[in-house]
Amino acid sequence: EAGVAQSPRYKIIEKRQSVAFWCNPISGHATLYWYQQILGQGPKLLIQFQNNGVVDDSQLPKDRFSAERLKGVDSTLKIQPAKLEDSAVYLCASSLGGSTQAGANVLTFGAGSRLTVL
Amino acid sequence: AQSVTQLDSHVSVSEGTPVLLRCNYSSSYSPSLFWYVQHPNKGLQLLLKYTSAATLVKGINGFEAEFKKSETSFHLTKPSAHMSDAAEYFCVVSAGGKFYFGSGTKLNVKP
16 A cells, blocks of 8 residues: 655745645545654654544644644645744644554554754 | 553664664553554554563564563663664553554754
8 A cells, every 4th residue: 555645855945934735645534634743753743534524633832833634635834934943743643543443552553754944 | 541651752863773762651451552663754653562462572673672561661672772773762552442642752863
């Protein structure tokens, strides 16, 4: 099966500019996650979608970050305006979702989008 | 509450020697536990998972992990390290549809 697709792989912007990342999960995966991974740290959950509804966005800096998952398939994460501390790898992951399904709670990750804010 | 502690931020071994990466967890539920590996500039890849079946779990590339409920541990082992094992390893606990990551252990393999 095709994996989780993310683009762009790399992006360099000036602070206060905007940037958008795109993610296409594995076909049929109901749950989609965006993680932020700062160099030297583990991934931190930004937002979790179940189909096209938000399950958890408690750690999303909503004054500058936004995300949507229209039609419950692919998703876009936007940062506007960017700050220096947003430099990180943004990882998208998906899972089947639904506790009764075998393998439902296994995360499959994309390759990530590396953001550098100058 | 759920949390994961990876006890070593860096581990260095010689090629051909055993690998031990330590992970302790805390969970209010019966958790699912995972180990993921991340090679430089790559996404995270699932190594193995524990979901309340056998306590000794075998994964890819010769890795295995043992779930010990009494010790709340899920340590990752491999009998013989290979140069290609050099990467960062993350222990993850899942409960209630959420995933909690450890801070990672960087494995260095010396020739």
